[in-house]
Amino acid sequence: MHRPASSSPDEEPLITEPxxxxxxxxxxxxHLHGAxxxxxxxxxxxxxxxxxxxxxxxxxxxxxxxxxxPAGQGVSDLQDFFESYVSIAxxxxxxxxxxxxxxxxxxxxxxxRILSSLxxxxxxxxxxxxxxxxxxxxxxxAFFALTMACVAVVSSSSTVFTSSIFGLSSLFPMKxxxxxxxxxxxxxxxxxxxxxxxxxxxxxxTDSALAYFLTADIFIVICIMVYLLLPRLEYSRYYMxxxxxxxxxxxxxxxxxxxxxxxPGGTTNTSFLAKSTCxxxxxxxxxxxxxxxxxxxxxxxxxIIVFPSLSSNIESVSKSSxxxxxxxxxxxxxxxxxxxxxxxxxxxxxxxxxxxxxxxKLLPVLVLLRTIFLPLFILSxxxxxxxxxxxxxxxxxxxxxxxxxxxxxxGYLGTLVIIYGPKIVPKELAEAAGVVMTFYVVLGLAVGSxxxxxxxxxx
Numbered sequence: 001m002h003r004p005a006s007s008s009p010d011e012e013p014l015i016t017e018p019x020x021x022x023x024x025x026x027x028x029x030x031h032l033h034g035a036x037x038x039x040x041x042x043x044x045x046x047x048x049x050x051x052x053x054x055x056x057x058x059x060x061x062x063x064x065x066x067x068x069x070p071a072g073q074g075v076s077d078l079q080d081f082f083e084s085y086v087s088i089a090x091x092x093x094x095x096x097x098x099x100x101x102x103x104x105x106x107x108x109x110x111x112x113r114i115l116s117s118l119x120x121x122x123x124x125x126x127x128x129x130x131x132x133x134x135x136x137x138x139x140x141x142a143f144f145a146l147t148m149a150c151v152a153v154v155s156s157s158s159t160v161f162t163s164s165i166f167g168l169s170s171l172f173p174m175k176x177x178x179x180x181x182x183x184x185x186x187x188x189x190x191x192x193x194x195x196x197x198x199x200x201x202x203x204x205x206t207d208s209a210l211a212y213f214l215t216a217d218i219f220i221v222i223c224i225m226v227y228l229l230l231p232r233l234e235y236s237r238y239y240m241x242x243x244x245x246x247x248x249x250x251x252x253x254x255x256x257x258x259x260x261x262x263x264p265g266g267t268t269n270t271s272f273l274a275k276s277t278c279x280x281x282x283x284x285x286x287x288x289x290x291x292x293x294x295x296x297x298x299x300x301x302x303x304i305i306v307f308p309s310l311s312s313n314i315e316s317v318s319k320s321s322x323x324x325x326x327x328x329x330x331x332x333x334x335x336x337x338x339x340x341x342x343x344x345x346x347x348x349x350x351x352x353x354x355x356x357x358x359x360x361k362l363l364p365v366l367v368l369l370r371t372i373f374l375p376l377f378i379l380s381x382x383x384x385x386x387x388x389x390x391x392x393x394x395x396x397x398x399x400x401x402x403x404x405x406x407x408x409x410x411g412y413l414g415t416l417v418i419i420y421g422p423k424i425v426p427k428e429l430a431e432a433a434g435v436v437m438t439f440y441v442v443l444g445l446a447v448g449s450x451x452x453x454x455x456x457x458x459x
Contacts, residue, residue, distance in 0.1 A: 030235045038226045038233075039169055039176045043183020044190065045223035046162040049121055049154045051191035052216045053086055054308050055336045058199060059209040063136060063143060078144050080384070083309045084456055087449030089148040090155035091304075094442045097156040101163050102435045105280055110168050110431070114227060117161035122220045124154045129213040132206055159442060165227075167434035170422035172239045175351070177422070181415040182347045188340030191216075196332050280432035288425050289433060292358060293440040295367045296417045300444035301451075302370045303410045309452040310377045310459075311335045311406075314399045317381050334400050339407040346411025350419065358420035363413075370409055376402045378459065385459045414441075 030036055064078050078085070101113065128150055136143035162184075169177045194215055198208035230236050286293070312335045316326035356362040379392040380399045393399070421437035422430040 028234045028238055031233070034233050035172065035176060035230065035235050036179045038230050038236075039165075039172075039179040040183040040186070041226050042165050042223055043180040044187035045118075045183075045219055046158060046165060046180075046187070047184045048187040048191060048216055048219055049125065049158050050090060051188040051340070052194075052213065053090075053151060053154075054083060054312075055188075055191045055195040055332070056209060056212055057082075057308075057312060057331070058195075059132075059205055059212070060147075062205045063147075064140060078141075081453065081456060083312060084449065084453040085148060086151055087304060087309065087445070087452055089151040091442060091446035091449045093152045093156045094159035095439075095446045097159050098163055098435070098439045098442050101160050102282075102432065102439070103279055105167065105432050105435060110164050111227075111231075113160055113164040114168075115224065117157040117164070118220060118224050118227070120157040121154050121161070122217065122224075124150050124157075125213060125217050125220060129210065129217060132210045132213060159438070163435045163438035166418075166438055167422075167431035168240070170430040170434040171427075172236075174419055174423070177419045178347070178351050178415065181418060182344065182351070185340060185344035185347045185411055189337070189344050192332065192337035192340050196329070196337060199328065199332060280429060282432075282436075285425055285429055285433050285436050289421050289436060289440075291364065292417050292421050292424075293437070295364055296414065296421075296437060296440040297444040297447075298367050299370065299410060299414045299417065300441050301448040302373060303406065303414075304445045304448035305452045305455055306373050306377050306406055307339050307403075308335060309456050310382060311339065311399070311403055313382050313456075314377065314380050315383045316396050317394055318396070330396070334396070334403060338400065338403050342404045342407030343411035346408040346413075347415040349412055350415045354416060354419075356416075358424055363416070366409075367413055370406075370413075373402065373406050374455075378455070382459055388459055 060082055061079055064082065104113065128147075131143070131146075166177075166180060169180045194212055198212045201208070231240060312331055314331075314335070316330040319326045319330075356366070376393070377399070378388060379390065380402065381391050381394060393402075418437050418441075422433040425433045
């Protein structure tokens with residue numbers, strides 16, 4: 001359905017196809033939606049390591065239950081604040097790696113960055129898989145330190161992979177960018193479902209975790225295979241052909257269509273595109289994406305404070321009944337599975353609805369309104385709580401509704417902002433803009449992770 005030409009820019013849909021005036025042959029079709037499926041699978045793989053770490057909570061609690069220290073106090077602390085420690089260990093190194101990845105955009109080919117990060121993730125996850133069957137009860141604290149080191153390495157590699165594949169997808173039509181974002185949320189849903197199956201089927205927690213992490217190993221291998229397949233598709237070669245020319249060496253000719261590829265109604269500064277440099281020009285990207293960057297930062301800042309540090313510690317009010325629902329399945333279902341499924345639904349909706357637009361004043365208002373989730377979750381049945389004793393929302397339905405809204409808003413608003421970013425800059429800077437938008441995400445996660453530790457301690 002086409003909108004009338006008189007529509008305001010905020011109501012107009014994003015460019016669905018990159019303009020093809022620079023190419024000498026007709027645009028091919030995505031046969032059998034091959035590229036779309038590949039980006040969807042790569043999206044799943046980009047966040048799968050993180051999701052498998054946080055959803056295997058029962059395994060980590062089992063591994064950290066023993067301690068050689070007095071009264072087990074040290075490991076009790078590790079158990080209570082495990083999610084917060086994981087958040088910090090994953091996001092702070094990721095922030096540094098993201099800066100490095102931006103500097104390497106024009107120096108190291110995307111294929112090298114993507115494949116090397118996948119192989120590093122695979123190697124570390126194999127170590128984690130082996131440790132499942134190793135008795136670590138005599139060195140619990142050392143095991144925790146090793147786990148945090150693995151989290152840091154895997155998360156850093158995942159960040160390089162995610163930002164690189166996101167930058168690559170920015171060269172494609174918007175539907176492929178949406179597929180990547182939708183796949184990221186599906187990765188969380190898959191990991192939550194796998195955790196539920198393992199929890200229900202395996203009597204021994206180590207057998208459950210072994211099958212769980214082997215699933216992650218296999219999927220990383222699948223990501224390597226489908227990425228190697230991507231450039232073999234005619235559809236992909238057509239859009240990836242622009243990578244053959246370094247963006248830093250691209251100069252705009254009179255009548256170039258680059259201005260048309262920027263945001264409708266926007267202006268294109270040709271001077272910075274003509275400069276020869278190995279590092280993409282950061283200032284014009286930041287100027288174009290400043291408001292969207294703040295929105296993206298704040299979306300993930302709020303989300304990481306609540307999920308999983310707060311949400312996964314909200315217990316069923318009927319836990320004392322001893323029923324499997326209230327003791328065994330409440331947290332995996334109402335926290336991990338529900339959040340990730342709602343997040344996926346929110347991202348999928350952006351395939352059909354893109355409102356509000358990139359310059360709408362309503363967008364930052366909706367983003368700021370998500371602050372309300374903090375008191376909503378704090379006043380639910382979070383346990384244990386030492387300082388804030390008041391529980392206002394003392395029925396199980398409340399955290400279910402809150403978690404669904406948190407995931408839905410995170411998926412929808414976050415995906416909107418992410419896909420807007422590379423489309424409001426000139427095409428030559430799309431890949432670098434994709435990396436910058438990922439930087440805003442990781443920055444929000446890093447700051448939010450630090451704040452989540454403070455919030456949990458205040459509880």
